[in-house]
Amino acid sequence: MTASTTSTNVLALYRGLLRAVRHYPSKKRDSISQAIKEEFREKRSITGDELDKALWLANMELERLQKWIPTSKQMAQGKDMDIKL
Numbered sequence: 001m002t003a004s005t006t007s008t009n010v011l012a013l014y015r016g017l018l019r020a021v022r023h024y025p026s027k028k029r030d031s032i033s034q035a036i037k038e039e040f041r042e043k044r045s046i047t048g049d050e051l052d053k054a055l056w057l058a059n060m061e062l063e064r065l066q067k068w069i070p071t072s073k074q075m076a077q078g079k080d081m082d083i084k085l
Contacts, residue, residue, distance in 0.1 A: 006051075009055070010040075010055070013055065013058050013059065013062065014036070014040050016062050017036050017058065017061065017062050018033060018036060018037075020062060020065035020066050020068070020069060021033050021036065021065055023065070023068045023069045023070070024065055024068050025068065
């Protein structure tokens with residue numbers, strides 16, 4: 001990947017994580033959001049295999065958090081969410 005492609009993907013991943021954590025049902029939601037921000041700041045200069053591993057882990061976390069985002073159909077019907085893991 002080129003540097004601009006990587007930075008674009010990383011920014012999209014960062015924003016996606018912060019959006020997804022808003023739906024996570026936890027009293028610690030704010031601290032989770034802060035931890036995401038700190039983790040990205042700490043790892044902003046990594047490269048190579050270390051970057052690939054960090055991006056893979058962040059993508060896995062995003063997938064996990066997205067399970068808590070209600071679908072538009074659920075929101076329209078006012079239904080509770082059923083999470084299947």
